[in-house]
Amino acid sequence: MSSYETLLLERRGRVAFITINRPDKLNALNIKTRAEGAAAFDELREDDSVRVVVITGAGEKAFVAGADIAEFEGRTPVAQRDVMTSRSLFTAVDTFTKPVIAMVNGYCLGGGCELALSCDLRVASETARFGQPEINLGIIPGGGGTQRLTRLVGEGKAMEMILTGDMIDAQTAFRIGLVNLVVPAADLEGKTMEIANRIAEKSPIALRMAKEAVKLASRSNLDEGLRREVDLFALCFSSEDKDEGVRAFLEKRKPEFKGR
Numbered sequence: 001m002s003s004y005e006t007l008l009l010e011r012r013g014r015v016a017f018i019t020i021n022r023p024d025k026l027n028a029l030n031i032k033t034r035a036e037g038a039a040a041f042d043e044l045r046e047d048d049s050v051r052v053v054v055i056t057g058a059g060e061k062a063f064v065a066g067a068d069i070a071e072f073e074g075r076t077p078v079a080q081r082d083v084m085t086s087r088s089l090f091t092a093v094d095t096f097t098k099p100v101i102a103m104v105n106g107y108c109l110g111g112g113c114e115l116a117l118s119c120d121l122r123v124a125s126e127t128a129r130f131g132q133p134e135i136n137l138g139i140i141p142g143g144g145g146t147q148r149l150t151r152l153v154g155e156g157k158a159m160e161m162i163l164t165g166d167m168i169d170a171q172t173a174f175r176i177g178l179v180n181l182v183v184p185a186a187d188l189e190g191k192t193m194e195i196a197n198r199i200a201e202k203s204p205i206a207l208r209m210a211k212e213a214v215k216l217a218s219r220s221n222l223d224e225g226l227r228r229e230v231d232l233f234a235l236c237f238s239s240e241d242k243d244e245g246v247r248a249f250l251e252k253r254k255p256e257f258k259g260r
């Protein structure tokens, strides 16, 4: 297992747990953290023992409070564009082949909100705060915020968050569909692990196909999405896991999926 300077990576059975570890800077994403985050996802992609990834922030205050603003100062537009167009952490998460859960334990702002938006599920503590405050710095979201947030919560709510830069609380985030679940801070890790472990029992092949199919809904037109859904469904028929799942149902027992 590799070690990283700005993150902690642990395996907890079939669940990998990534903690962004710059609590003194509220886990702001600097270049190093982004690169290490992308490398961690590459590492986990190759590791068949890992079926689900949880990502969170160190400390009790923040998930991620955004891009590291200190790095913005004095940076040329071309250098900034290079940073943003090199393979990003957001893309690494978005294209990851296994389910990723954001465990949002506090401030989830700017690039932090965009990181959570790149994940498949978001579980938040009651104390979490969400926002796209870039407008307050004279800039706009650049890690997918204008696109993924809008697809998730609709144009009206996305506009409101992006144009005002105001933060919303966890219950509001839940109400607009930005998070899947809100739990008391003390239950956050337990509840997130419970969901992660439940998903980790499924067939990794079916999970992969399911992710790909669901993501197509916002990236293709309906006819193409429906056609590709059928192809991905049929592809599941090539797996031993499908035989096991069907047999286990008929034999009235729990399936044991092997990822083959």
Ligand code: COA
Pocket: 024, 025, 026, 028, 065, 066, 067, 068, 069, 070, 107, 109, 110, 111, 133, 134, 137
């Ligand atoms: N980039 C760099 N450093 C950041 C940061 C960011 N996005 N967010 C917080 N920090 C740093 C602070 O500079 C401070 O560092 P210091 O102790 O060396 O001065 C430390 O983290 C703690 O933050 P602080 O602002 O003192 O905490 P707070 O409780 O008073 O306020 C926030 C919390 C989240 C409201 C505030 O930190 C904030 O507004 N952060 C920026 C959010 C943002 O605009 N993100 C989008 C960036 S594009």
